[in-house]
Amino acid sequence: MFRKKDIFFKTLEEMADLTVTTVDRFAQAVNGELPDTMAFAKEMKEFEHRGDEYTHLVYTELNKTFITPIERDDIMLLVKRLDDVLDGVEACASRFDMYQINKPDLVIRKFADCLRHCALEIKAAIYLLTQKKMLAVQEPCVRIHALENEGDDLMRSGIKNLFQNVKDPIELLKFKEIYERLEATTDSCEHVANTLQSIIMRNS
Numbered sequence: 001m002f003r004k005k006d007i008f009f010k011t012l013e014e015m016a017d018l019t020v021t022t023v024d025r026f027a028q029a030v031n032g033e034l035p036d037t038m039a040f041a042k043e044m045k046e047f048e049h050r051g052d053e054y055t056h057l058v059y060t061e062l063n064k065t066f067i068t069p070i071e072r073d074d075i076m077l078l079v080k081r082l083d084d085v086l087d088g089v090e091a092c093a094s095r096f097d098m099y100q101i102n103k104p105d106l107v108i109r110k111f112a113d114c115l116r117h118c119a120l121e122i123k124a125a126i127y128l129l130t131q132k133k134m135l136a137v138q139e140p141c142v143r144i145h146a147l148e149n150e151g152d153d154l155m156r157s158g159i160k161n162l163f164q165n166v167k168d169p170i171e172l173l174k175f176k177e178i179y180e181r182l183e184a185t186t187d188s189c190e191h192v193a194n195t196l197q198s199i200i201m202r203n204s
Contacts, residue, residue, distance in 0.1 A: 007057075007058075007061050007065075008058060008062075008065075008068060009069055010130075011061075011079075012082070012126050012129070013126060013127060013130055014054060015051060015054045015079065015082045015083075015126075016126035016127065017123065018047065018051060018054070018086070019082060019086060019119045019122055019123065020119045020122075020123050021047070022044070022051075022089055022119075023089060023112070023118075023119040024116060024119075025043065026089050026093060027112035027113060027115070027116045029093075030096075030104035030108050030109055030112050031112070033102055033103055037096045037100060037102060040093055040096060041090075043093075044089060044093035047086060047090065048086045048087060048089070051082070051086035052083065054079070054083075055080070062075065062076065070199060074198070074199045074202075078196070081188065081191045081192040082126075084188040084191065085118075085119075085185060085188045085192065087188075088181065088184060088185030088188045091181055091185075092185060095174075095178050095181065107157075107161070107175075107179060108175075108178060111183070114186060115182070115185060115186060115189070118148075118186060118189035119189070121141075121189075121193075122140070122189060122192050122193075125141055125192075125193070126196075129199065129200075134203050134204045135200065135204060137197075138197065138200065141193040141194075141197050144190055144192070145190060147186065147189070148186045148187060148189060151182070151183045151187070152183065152186075155180065158179045159176055159179055162175055162176055
């Protein structure tokens with residue numbers, strides 16, 4: 001059994017691990033065709049549900065614990081930010097089923113790769129935090145900011161290409177929304193980095 005003061009860092013690590021697993025699976029799926037979009041959406045929903053369970057666990061433990069390894073508000077916000085990333089990936093996956101998109105395009109695959117790198121940096125940062133290596137947390141956070149900028153560029157160039165080359169307005173709108181949701185998920189990754197940077201400023 002973990003002592004109460006350890007449960008928060010342990011759960012943050014598990015959420016970071018789950019984020020990597022979820023994004024890896026998403027990237028793997030969109031790298032080819034999606035023959036069963038409903039099964040894909042369901043699988044991503046299961047990952048998202050596990051994130052919710054971690055979130056509920058942390059809130060429950062906070063209500064029972066007097067002393068925490070970092071500020072209570074910081075733990076709550078960081079868990080919420082991590083959950084937002086999982087929610088964003090799940091929301092993107094659900095659109096493939098809703099819109100019956102079986103063939104993800106190059107822009108989507110590039111977004112998935114960007115998110116995969118974001119997830120790895122988030123995991124690195126969380127593990128440095130739980131090891132109390134506060135100053136080292138800054139490096140992966142800086143890399144996440146750079147990846148979020150890549151996401152912005154991908155969305156802009158992707159949407160520009162849609163309007164230049166896609167004649168079917170329905171198809172255009174489908175892909176445009178997915179691009180925007182993927183970019184919003186990279187924003188969620190950046191929000192994790194922002195939260196981590198605020199924590200290290202107060203604890204360094």
